[in-house]
Ligand SMILES: [Ca+2]
């Protein structure tokens with residue numbers, strides 16, 4: 001009887017430690033993980049917000065998107081390779097190193113929060129134009145090449 005009481009107390013203590021540990025560790029990994037992730041710049045610190053607004057307005061109608069004209073209108077075409085890379089990092093929402101088809105669909109939201117979704121037709125055409133090696137996603141070099149085209 002005495003022994004089981006001790007065991008119960010011990011278990012309660014262990015449980016308390018586990019609870020404390022879980023609470024603390026929930027905060028620590030998120031904090032560290034955030035610090036180690038490459039910092040994403042705000043699109044507005046790379047490109048002119050008014051230019052973005054104008055470009056989004058120009059392609060407001062579904063299926064009217066033209067990536068060449070868009071890159072020119074937002075001023076990306078005349079940006080340095082470094083800035084183009086920064087823009088790519090913003091658009092690669094999950095930090096996979098590639099812009100996948102799902103990310104490409106929401107690419108305009110990367111430029112401005114109220115950017116519309118691309119239609120499936122637009123997404124596929126955009127991907128086809130950029131994906132030179134045919135792996136189904138856009139790498140940073142493919143993106144840079146497309147911007148300069
Ligand atoms: Ca990605």
Ligand SMILES: [Ca+2]
Nearest residue numbers: 131135137139
């Ligand atoms: Ca590719």
